[in-house]
Amino acid sequence: MAHALTANTITFPIIARLRGTIENFRADRALRREYDATCAQLMAMSDRDLNDINIRRGDITDIVRKHVYGA
Template identity: 50%
Template sequence: MAQALNSTFAAPSIAARLRGLADQARNSWDLYTEYKRTYAELDALNDRDLADIGIRRCDIADLARAHVYGA
């Protein structure tokens, strides 16, 4: 006796894919905004304040990136 398996795969709808794309874009924009804010706050400090907390001016971009996006 033969048995037939009937399985169907329903791909996400176009609306679901567009929502996902919009969510990704919003998340990326939020991260970028946080990066810009962090960079601006550190960049606003004078060299003496940066030295007090152990940060060189040339490291600000890397520190802001690591803070927002991870190591």
């Protein structure tokens, strides 16, 4: 029985790290989906509409990156 407990305590940190990695991957993927969707929406706008909100087409990716990732 002691051997079984030792095996469980050894594998637990590995499972916890794996779960953490999966959660981080999912969070990163959700941020990427938000980034892609926001870029697509802004890119679909006309130059006139972008000018109305004071955004140049070349600045879209930088603006969206700051908005989504906070960088």
